[in-house]
Amino acid sequence: MSVALGLRSLDGLILAADSQATALSAGLPMRSQTEKVHQLGSHILYAGVGNEGLQQRVARALRDKVDLLTPRQDRNRLAETIHASINAQQREAVDRWTKISSTEEPLWGGVFCGWAIDGPWILEIDPSGEWQFHEAFATAGCASALVHQAMIDAEYLRLPERPLVVAQVIAFSALRLACKASAALISEPVQMAIVGEQGARVLAPSELIHIESIAQRRKGVDVAFFDRYTADADDRQLELLDAPVKPAAAAS
Secondary structure, X not given: OOEEEEEEXXXXXXXXXXXXXXXXXXXXXXXXXXXXXXXXXXXXXXXXXXXXXXXHHHHHHHHHOHHHOOOOOOHHHHHHHHHHHHHHHHHHHHHHOOOOOOOOOOOEEEEEEEEEOOEEXXXXXXXXXXXXXXXXXXXXXXXXXXXXXXXXXXXXXXXXXXXXXXHHHHHHHHHHHHHHHOOOOOOOOOEEEEEEOOEEEEOOHHXXXXXXXXXXXXXXXXXXXXXXXXOOXXXXXXXXOOOOOOOOOOOO
């Protein structure tokens, strides 16, 4: 299983995911690392959650349609093409599945981020085969509730109005929190890619290190803010909290 997040910013979209693949061996879950954020054509990214074998068949089906998935299409046409390819694989996998001990029904869903002739879009396809667009963000996977909660907590930041790097920091922090809080099935490192009007690309490890450093400095600002607040604070002290805050040393 996996967790994935698609997120809108002022000048682009971010797609982030964890890095763990989980397979059963003699009934025991076994962990390995895998690439979960994929580029599809020039202007589409996706991350799948669910059965690893079905993920491979979905990837092949999507590659066969890549010539139709161009930014010259509108988002509805792109969504219909993507959904038709995936849903055929979803139905076939379930139809061919034989239930035996310690096996699970092969299910797959995913989050897609892309740029179309009518602008940016975020698409979620769930394991039931249903699909929908999301305006601000979409999450999927076994820890999606944790990521969703983190994004709701960040709503006050108005991410669709912020530069791309701000949304990258929030996405990175949300995925890392989910990896630390979840008991199983997902793990770091966080993977991330971006897409804008000029195209899509997967971020290099050095770029993720930079994003992580900004996330750490953000924690330092929080520490400095609350270090100025004491148990016997009065109204005057609370007014001081509105003054500019010098960041504290980066928190761990």
